[in-house]
Amino acid sequence: xxxxxxxxxxxxxxxxxxxxxxxxxxxxxxxxxxxxxxxxxxxxxxxxxxxxxxxxxxxxxxxxxxxxxxxxxxxxxxxxxxxxxxxxxxxxxxxxxxxxxxxxxxxxxxxxxxxxxxxxxxxxxxxxxxxxxxxxxxxxxxxxxxxxxxxxxxxxxxxxxxxxxxxxxxxxxxxxxxxxxxxxxxxxxxxxxxxxxxxxxxxxxxxxxxxxxxxxxxxxxxxxxxxxxxxxxxxxxxxxxxxxxxxxxxxxxxxxxxxxxxxxxxxxxxxxxxxxxxxxxxxxxxxxxxxxxxxxxxxxxxxxxxxxxxxxxxxxxxxxxxxxxxxxxxxxxxxxxxxxxxxxxx
Amino acid sequence: xxxxxxxxxxxxxxxxxxxxxxxxxxxxxxxxxxxxxxxxxxxxxxxxxxxxxxxxxxxxxxxxxxxxxxxxxxxxxxxxxxxxxxxxxxxxxxxxxxxxxxxxxxxxxxxxxxxxxxxxxxxxxxxxxxxxxxxxxxxxxxxxxxxxxxxxxxxxxxxxxxxxxxxxxxxxxxxxxxxxxxxxxxxxxxxxxxxxxxxxxxxxxxxxxxxxxxxxxxxxxxxxxxxxxxxxxxxxxxxxxxxxxxxxxxxxxxxxxxxxxxxxxxxxxxxxxxxxxxxxxxxxxxxxxxxxxxxxxxxxxxxxxxxxxxxxxxxxxxxxxxxxxxxxxxxxxxxx
Ligand SMILES: Nc1ncnc2c1ncn2[C@@H]1O[C@H](COP(=O)(O)OP(=O)(O)OP(=O)(O)O)[C@@H](O)[C@H]1O
Ligand code: SF4
Ligand SMILES: [Mg+2]
Numbered sequence: 001x002x003x004x005x006x007x008x009x010x011x012x013x014x015x016x017x018x019x020x021x022x023x024x025x026x027x028x029x030x031x032x033x034x035x036x037x038x039x040x041x042x043x044x045x046x047x048x049x050x051x052x053x054x055x056x057x058x059x060x061x062x063x064x065x066x067x068x069x070x071x072x073x074x075x076x077x078x079x080x081x082x083x084x085x086x087x088x089x090x091x092x093x094x095x096x097x098x099x100x101x102x103x104x105x106x107x108x109x110x111x112x113x114x115x116x117x118x119x120x121x122x123x124x125x126x127x128x129x130x131x132x133x134x135x136x137x138x139x140x141x142x143x144x145x146x147x148x149x150x151x152x153x154x155x156x157x158x159x160x161x162x163x164x165x166x167x168x169x170x171x172x173x174x175x176x177x178x179x180x181x182x183x184x185x186x187x188x189x190x191x192x193x194x195x196x197x198x199x200x201x202x203x204x205x206x207x208x209x210x211x212x213x214x215x216x217x218x219x220x221x222x223x224x225x226x227x228x229x230x231x232x233x234x235x236x237x238x239x240x241x242x243x244x245x246x247x248x249x250x251x252x253x254x255x256x257x258x259x260x261x262x263x264x265x266x267x268x269x270x271x272x273x274x275x276x277x278x279x280x281x282x283x284x285x286x287x288x289x290x291x292x293x294x295x296x297x298x299x300x301x302x303x304x305x306x307x308x309x310x311x312x313x314x315x316x317x318x319x320x321x322x323x324x325x326x327x328x329x330x331x332x333x334x335x336x337x338x339x340x341x342x343x344x345x346x
Numbered sequence: 347x348x349x350x351x352x353x354x355x356x357x358x359x360x361x362x363x364x365x366x367x368x369x370x371x372x373x374x375x376x377x378x379x380x381x382x383x384x385x386x387x388x389x390x391x392x393x394x395x396x397x398x399x400x401x402x403x404x405x406x407x408x409x410x411x412x413x414x415x416x417x418x419x420x421x422x423x424x425x426x427x428x429x430x431x432x433x434x435x436x437x438x439x440x441x442x443x444x445x446x447x448x449x450x451x452x453x454x455x456x457x458x459x460x461x462x463x464x465x466x467x468x469x470x471x472x473x474x475x476x477x478x479x480x481x482x483x484x485x486x487x488x489x490x491x492x493x494x495x496x497x498x499x500x501x502x503x504x505x506x507x508x509x510x511x512x513x514x515x516x517x518x519x520x521x522x523x524x525x526x527x528x529x530x531x532x533x534x535x536x537x538x539x540x541x542x543x544x545x546x547x548x549x550x551x552x553x554x555x556x557x558x559x560x561x562x563x564x565x566x567x568x569x570x571x572x573x574x575x576x577x578x579x580x581x582x583x584x585x586x587x588x589x590x591x592x593x594x595x596x597x598x599x600x601x602x603x604x605x606x607x608x609x610x611x612x613x614x615x616x617x618x619x620x621x622x623x624x625x626x627x628x629x630x631x632x633x634x635x636x637x638x639x640x641x642x643x644x645x646x647x648x649x650x651x652x653x654x655x656x657x658x659x660x661x662x663x664x665x666x667x668x669x670x671x672x673x674x675x676x677x678x679x680x681x682x
Contacts, residue, residue: 114580117602119602119605166681177583
């Protein structure tokens, strides 16, 4: 490869959160260290949506939890930086971090039912964020909660305020979680597979709520998903992750028009086509993440890659600019699938 | 909610019914039967026949059972023959009840205020020194026999160091005024605060002895339950909201972790009566447990009947209250 190694340039004023070389290792006494996130870098700016995409276990959630400072208190090591508005979040202690969580940076989780406290009314769960960060009195905060529930599209919010999570439908629960995340108008929102647990029509509605949020209030959104349909509808830029590393990064248009990494190619092969045929889940990518080999001994995707050659098993590919010279298209592969050569080495 | 309450009430009635049958069968099977129990073994045959007639023992069994129920409902169990000869057994129960209630309430309070915080922090620092230490302590708590612990406490705190009174409910020379027979409460009502304080000093050692097993069990349930809850997604959500530690601990962790604990507290009440028999004996504390122990050794069947029936009733009522409390704190039960 002739292209230079990727050096992300920090454009001042453009980026709200800037993650650089994030590494998260799990392990401890007696357990081998396991690198769940390995040198991840990306930026997200106000009003921008970026996607973190990849199969289960590739490190998407760990990346977001590391940024939020929510990894388990013991048994992990975090390196790199996550600069939010000039401050490296990774250097803050729990107290400083908890002042920012819910106020500047909010997060929405995957499973709405288990993410809500079953014995506390919805209204209180929304109001408590504002009581904590905006110093509102309880009555005031409840008033605001009602408006928020209304805003995220929960019908009859005055009644729902007093209800408990088990009394709401799945879609309403996720809306309630979104209301909590939006309560203090955060500048950055991390959504970790917010629609996975919902059925298709509800998924579309939830995504619409998020899209409006980004457009209307200029919130920066990190969208974590393994669903490329979500990416297509929402993301400006896409980072495809595999085994803890970013393997391809480009604008949404680029990723869908010209997927160059064999793994991305496989992912796209496994989404429903317009003509109605659906390649079975990850049919195009034999094997699973469980077959991972560490990046140190070559390309982690090699055991499953149809393009793999000897060099793939010896040298770990670096994240580099696309060889055809398309700007902002980054790639980590020795033998990318280039436009015009749609067929692989099979 | 209403259906839930009705179902629980029905269960309670059923339990009491089965228990009354058992008690009735037990009384019929006593050696020599109720006649001997009433008259003693040396009664003349004429006396016996007369007694059989007055007791209606010649009637068919169902009739006898209904009469037994009728008597029980009206508190007619006969007069005590051993614990306090000549006293009506039912009045004896009411006389002794406040002492045991006072003791049990103290014991439960001691168990709760130690076990719940300890269980919480042990779980929070799972695997740490506090955790390991308190788990060992709770194991000792269940393993050491209550009467042995009672003797040890009495030996050191009363006899060796003379810090606390060894026996009784209150020093006799105080001549305290009685209002409710709850001595601590009486002192407060009559403003004889030294009488209250004296009663509390008498309660401390037996209450500690009585509290050990509930402490150990509540501690372990709390610890396990907090450990579970700490791993729940909604606790992570609460952290992601940046909430203060106090709110996370109270509203999000403890409120959920207390649900299984509340259930065990109800079950503990049954154990308390067994414990009270032992502790009250060791500390010569004149409550129901002491009465039960004496009633057993003196074969005071009228008193035994009352105590067994009332203990069962108390147990059923407490568990009913616990179920209701559970419904109040768990909306998933309440709003079904
Ligand atoms: N607390 C932890 N201790 C040890 N390993 C962990 C821990 N949390 C996550 N991991 C590991 O890190 C890897 C990445 O996990 P992560 O949850 O980020 O995956 P993901 O991409 O979010 O997958 P999914 O789509 O299933 O949510 C997994 O192999 C997981 O087993
Ligand atoms: S480096 Fe080799 S093994 Fe890895 S994705 Fe590219 S072609 Fe496949
Ligand atoms: Mg995940």
